[in-house]
Amino acid sequence: MEGNFYPLLKWMILPPLAGFVLNGLLGKKFLSERAGGILGSLAVLLSFVFALLSLSDLLNLPAADRLLRDTLFTWISAGPFTVDFALRLDPLSAVMALVVSGVSFLIHVYSIGYMHGDKGFHKYFSYLNFFVFFMLVLVLADNPVLMFVGWEGVGLASYLLIGFWYEDPEKASAGKKAFITNRIGDAGFLAGLMLLAAVMHAGGVYALDFSTLSANAQLAAGASFAGVNAAFLIGVLLFVGATGKSAQFPLYVWLPDAMAGPTPVSALIHAATMVTAGVYMLARMFFLYEAAPAALDVVLVTGCFTAFLAAVIAVAQRDIKKVLAYSTVSQLGFMFMAVGAGAWAAGVFHLTTHAFFKALLFLAAGSVIHGLSGEQDLFKMGGLRKHMRTTFILTATGWLALSGVPPLAGFYSKDLILEKVFTSGAGFVWLTGLLTAALTAYYISRLLILAFMDNYRGREHAHESPAVMTVPMGLLAALSVVGGMAGAAWLLPFLQPGAPPEHHSALMIAISVAAAAAGIIAAFLITGRRIGGGHHAAWCPRSLAAAWPRLHRLVYNKFYVDEIYEALLLKPLARFADWTFRVPDSKVIDGALVNGTARLFMSLGRTLGAAQTGNAQFYAIVFMAGLCLLLAAVLAGYYL
Amino acid sequence: MIHFLPLTDSVPLAHIVGLGVAVFAAGAFGFLVRRNLIVLLMCVELMLNGANIVLVAFSRAPASPDPQVWVIFMFAVAAAEAGVGLALAVLIWRRLGTLDIDALKGLRG
Numbered sequence: 001m002e003g004n005f006y007p008l009l010k011w012m013i014l015p016p017l018a019g020f021v022l023n024g025l026l027g028k029k030f031l032s033e034r035a036g037g038i039l040g041s042l043a044v045l046l047s048f049v050f051a052l053l054s055l056s057d058l059l060n061l062p063a064a065d066r067l068l069r070d071t072l073f074t075w076i077s078a079g080p081f082t083v084d085f086a087l088r089l090d091p092l093s094a095v096m097a098l099v100v101s102g103v104s105f106l107i108h109v110y111s112i113g114y115m116h117g118d119k120g121f122h123k124y125f126s127y128l129n130f131f132v133f134f135m136l137v138l139v140l141a142d143n144p145v146l147m148f149v150g151w152e153g154v155g156l157a158s159y160l161l162i163g164f165w166y167e168d169p170e171k172a173s174a175g176k177k178a179f180i181t182n183r184i185g186d187a188g189f190l191a192g193l194m195l196l197a198a199v200m201h202a203g204g205v206y207a208l209d210f211s212t213l214s215a216n217a218q219l220a221a222g223a224s225f226a227g228v229n230a231a232f233l234i235g236v237l238l239f240v241g242a243t244g245k246s247a248q249f250p251l252y253v254w255l256p257d258a259m260a261g262p263t264p265v266s267a268l269i270h271a272a273t274m275v276t277a278g279v280y281m282l283a284r285m286f287f288l289y290e291a292a293p294a295a296l297d298v299v300l301v302t303g304c305f306t307a308f309l310a311a312v313i314a315v316a317q318r319d320i321k322k323v324l325a326y327s328t329v330s331q332l333g334f335m336f337m338a339v340g341a342g343a344w345a346a347g348v349f350h351l352t353t354h355a356f357f358k359a360l361l362f363l364a365a366g367s368v369i370h371g372l373s374g375e376q377d378l379f380k381m382g383g384l385r386k387h388m389r390t391t392f393i394l395t396a397t398g399w400l401a402l403s404g405v406p407p408l409a410g411f412y413s414k415d416l417i418l419e420k421v422f423t424s425g426a427g428f429v430w431l432t433g434l435l436t437a438a439l440t441a442y443y444i445s446r447l448l449i450l451a452f453m454d455n456y457r458g459r460e461h462a463h464e465s466p467a468v469m470t471v472p473m474g475l476l477a478a479l480s481v482v483g484g485m486a487g488a489a490w491l492l493p494f495l496q497p498g499a500p501p502e503h504h505s506a507l508m509i510a511i512s513v514a515a516a517a518a519g520i521i522a523a524f525l526i527t528g529r530r531i532g533g534g535h536h537a538a539w540c541p542r543s544l545a546a547a548w549p550r551l552h553r554l555v556y557n558k559f560y561v562d563e564i565y566e567a568l569l570l571k572p573l574a575r576f577a578d579w580t581f582r583v584p585d586s587k588v589i590d591g592a593l594v595n596g597t598a599r600l601f602m603s604l605g606r607t608l609g610a611a612q613t614g615n616a617q618f619y620a621i622v623f624m625a626g627l628c629l630l631l632a633a634v635l636a637g638y639y640l
Numbered sequence: 641m642i643h644f645l646p647l648t649d650s651v652p653l654a655h656i657v658g659l660g661v662a663v664f665a666a667g668a669f670g671f672l673v674r675r676n677l678i679v680l681l682m683c684v685e686l687m688l689n690g691a692n693i694v695l696v697a698f699s700r701a702p703a704s705p706d707p708q709v710w711v712i713f714m715f716a717v718a719a720a721e722a723g724v725g726l727a728l729a730v731l732i733w734r735r736l737g738t739l740d741i742d743a744l745k746g747l748r749g
Binding site: 617 | 668671672742744745746747748
């Protein structure tokens, strides 16, 4: 088998598993809060250290031969078809493993402060370790089947953590919504996977590891299923899976609701790592999409539409976490645009920088919420730059990075994506992307202004967060500043060795920076000026709302997508479920089959019971008559 | 070699069988028409012994000792049946104060 055997890889995934078991089983009884938090954080730190060690060994290999493998055991074996529990470290999974374990570690440390005093403290760290374990399995898996295990595992972790405060029915139902929406996508993933295995099987290829699949991608391109090119169909089905996990249209609706979970969870799972799994999966399976360019067009258009739609919705939201959630959906759209334009490395680059600055922004939002004792409404904040100076500086760093102001991280990756889209020839998509970039700068500036500028509008006493929270944020802020420069210099050639160096046209950079600047200036003109008006002055959305009341209501209510789904899908489904309960279940199964059997034997018993008179002599007569009949029959048999 | 004495050489087989059937029929008729439990038990004994007579009669025709052995067993079974039956009768008398079979209808369905 190609690639070097490297047993260290398994030690990357095992520490979080151990942390999950220890904190889950023993935490509440035997560990103090501090010990449980440190245990959980150390487990992830250990993974990060092993990831770094593996990376250094990977870098020692020649650029064309960078592949390390570790097989733990054979998982499925059916004739010639085998699936191993095998891990794989190549530049792509190395980058993902570093981002996942690194950002996770910082967020674990932050959580020690954020979750202080919560009665589910150990459970929380146990779930968080559980998540990291499955995310690393997803990232390091050497075949799509094992990848699916990680895929489902992180989905479960996400469900558990969204509904972490399950006593609140709204939060519990947000968890269910995420889980069920993801199941729809997972069905697509699974169907694509089966089709892929079937196509490979038909071609005589039984191994499903990525190297073999990549070498045999032309099998899928040559086959067809139900009259459609198999590679296209597999690509689209896998992308359906990605739309579920990575919150793309039409399955993005769960992500904004997922903000019901603790804020560090939103930062880690629903912004930095898990939701990028779809992008990673597409990058990993890119050999398949090369064989089916039409599937890439689907990805490109969906990504572009989602990016624009979510950015528009983010403009009008009042909840600080909702703004960031829609921003995440929008940025994920950017990543899919990159993959759709054929530049998966640019997508992974944006994934990395986004993980830094979006995690930072979410943690900063968490710090604000923590400081205001749970207040999430932007209109009840304001002036926090005086009360939470550190958080303000950190948020401002994230703001510049997300807006795409050079030389911060977001600028490099977003600019690269737009350039790739433009050179791929999709002019309209590029224009929409540019508009989305301007909207991005607008809504994040609006968030900054509403939360930190002007005077404080709330009643709660605002206080700065402890160092255990601000230090991880500081590290993420540093990464948000240098991540772009370092990535452009180091990450891209590492991901795609041998690719020609990027030529950036000055015009493209100028247009991109102009879009960001336009967004920021517009935000300061609209939101900033209105805020100057006094204590309860009309805020920006009201001024926009006054200008276009209907449009504002439409956007504020998220284009009523949830309501449309409710009316078109959920209501009919609920009615169908109700019908199956009332008719087939209650009437047929309970009524006819279960109670019917009982009724039949009861009436039978009542009828036959009449023969039991209790008179012994009556029984004797019947008995004798029967005996005579038998005798007659025997004699008749003899003589007739 | 077992020799069977020709005791009933003068009595034809049909007569003996007829006697057995008559005894059995008397028992069966009595069982159906009488009401007293003790009498019913006696009728059962009559039926059993009617059957025994027929068995003994037929032990001569194929010249086999087997039916006679069965009869010995049936004596034992009949003795046990009589013991249990009479014990039941005593208990029923104590409980109900009567041995009328019509009083025992507790098992009506």
